[in-house]
Structure formats: structure tokens, C-alpha cells
Amino acid sequence: MDSLSTRKKVIEHKPMNFWERMYLPAIIGGLAITIRHFFSKKATIFYPEVQREFSENYRGLHSLKRDENGAERCTACGLCALSCPAEAITMTAAERKVGEEHLYREEKYAAVYEINMLRCIFCGFCEEACPKEAIYLDGNIGKADYSRDKFIFGKDKLVEPIVK
Ligand code: SF4
Ligand code: SF4
Known part of the structure; x- marks a missing residue:
């Protein structure tokens, strides 16, 4: 069989029947496929009005925790910042004053604590490194915004609210 007849055979189409x-x-x-998908369970949701249930080991936004008395657990030791591969965490330590025991758990605390969420890769190393169980990635997913500055999360966004 020469190459011309081989090519002819390859492009030969079966004639279509009536249907x-x-x-x-x-x-x-x-x-039928369209109708089946119309009535089947939807893969999409109306985000952000509707939020998904996440698995227990999902890593969301960070939160800085308080102890059982409502005092901030973070002692500004810096281990989270040291372990962060993205260098996303910065902080400034301060000394607790007399009368501030109800605000800060130990003598040292983070006067400033910031995470650059645009740098963060949600690896969870900060959570693992923290000796005070002060930081967890248990928040929801991030919000969209128009300005990069809005993604520098300070204590106002990170410290969990006092439960009354
Ligand atoms: S989750 Fe990872 S990248 Fe994000 S702040 Fe913590 S250590 Fe850094
Ligand atoms: S969050 Fe934990 S590891 Fe980070 S500075 Fe505070 S106490 Fe240290």
C-alpha cells in the first residue's frame, strides 16, 4: 500500500445514516445532559452571600487569641515571624504596665502586630511555631479589595473580639 492510499484511508469518513x-x-x-445538570446538585454557590462549610483542617485568615480571662495571649516573642517563609509578619513588642494584667497575659505583649496577607501563603508555620497558642488560621477566607494597603492586617482585624 503506497502512502497516498494510506492517507486516503485515514481521511475516509463513514457515510452518515438518515438520523x-x-x-x-x-x-x-x-x-438530556443539560436537563440532567439543571436538576442535579449545583457545583457553584452564590458567594459571598452564601459561604461554604470548610473542613476542620482548612486554613483561613489568622486570629490572635485571648485566654479564658480575655487577655491577649501573644507575648511578642517573634517566633511566628521567624518561622514565616514569606516574611509576612511584623511586630513591635511593649512592656505591660501595672493595671494592664486584664489586657495582656504576660509582661510583654505585641503593641503592633501586622500580617501582610498578600505575602502570606497560608502554610500554617506561624501557628505551629507559637508557644502560647496565640495564633490560629481559623478565620474565613479573605475578602477582595481594591487597595493593597487593605491587606495589611493589624491587631484591629487579627485579635479576636472579647466574648461577653
Ligand atoms: S501562614 Fe505561613 S506565610 Fe502566612 S503568616 Fe503564617 S507562617 Fe507566614
Ligand atoms: S503569636 Fe505566638 S509566636 Fe507569634 S509573637 Fe505572639 S506568642 Fe510569639
């Missing part, structure tokens, strides 16, 4: 020429089976098959 194939009408395209009806293909149209009905396509409609």
Missing part, C-alpha cells in the same frame, strides 16, 4: 443527517440524536443527547 445522523437529521442531527436529532445528537441534539436530544445534548438536551
Whole structure:
């Protein structure tokens, strides 16, 4: 068999029968798939009005925790910042004053604590490194915004609210 006849055989098409020429089976098959998906469970949700349930080991936004008396657990030791591969965490330590025991758990606390969420890769190393169980990635997913500054999260966004 020469190469010309081989090529001819490859491009040879089977002649269509009557129904194939009408395209009806293909149209009905396509409609059946559309109808099946119309009534099946949706893969999409109306985010952000509707939020998904996340698994227990999902890593969301960070939160800085308080102890059982409502005092901030973070002692500004810096281990989270040291372990952060993205260098996303910065902080400024301060000394607790007399009378501030209800605000800060130990003598040292983070006067400033910031995470650059645009740098963060949600690896969870900060959470693992913290000796005070002060930081957890248990928040929801981040919000979209128009300005990069809005993604520098300070204590106002990170420290969990006092439960009354
Ligand atoms: S989750 Fe990872 S990247 Fe994000 S702040 Fe913590 S250590 Fe850094
Ligand atoms: S969050 Fe934990 S590791 Fe980070 S500075 Fe505070 S106490 Fe140290």
C-alpha cells in the first residue's frame, strides 16, 4: 500500500445514516445532559452571600487569641515571624504596665502586630511555631479589595473580639 492510499484511508469518513443527517440524536443527547445538570446538585454557590462549610483542617485568615480571662495571649516573642517563609509578619513588642494584667497575659505583649496577607501563603508555620497558642488560621477566607494597603492586617482585624 503506497502512502497516498494510506492517507486516503485515514481521511475516509463513514457515510452518515438518515438520523445522523437529521442531527436529532445528537441534539436530544445534548438536551438530556443539560436537563440532567439543571436538576442535579449545583457545583457553584452564590458567594459571598452564601459561604461554604470548610473542613476542620482548612486554613483561613489568622486570629490572635485571648485566654479564658480575655487577655491577649501573644507575648511578642517573634517566633511566628521567624518561622514565616514569606516574611509576612511584623511586630513591635511593649512592656505591660501595672493595671494592664486584664489586657495582656504576660509582661510583654505585641503593641503592633501586622500580617501582610498578600505575602502570606497560608502554610500554617506561624501557628505551629507559637508557644502560647496565640495564633490560629481559623478565620474565613479573605475578602477582595481594591487597595493593597487593605491587606495589611493589624491587631484591629487579627485579635479576636472579647466574648461577653
Ligand atoms: S501562614 Fe505561613 S506565610 Fe502566612 S503568616 Fe503564617 S507562617 Fe507566614
Ligand atoms: S503569636 Fe505566638 S509566636 Fe507569634 S509573637 Fe505572639 S506568642 Fe510569639
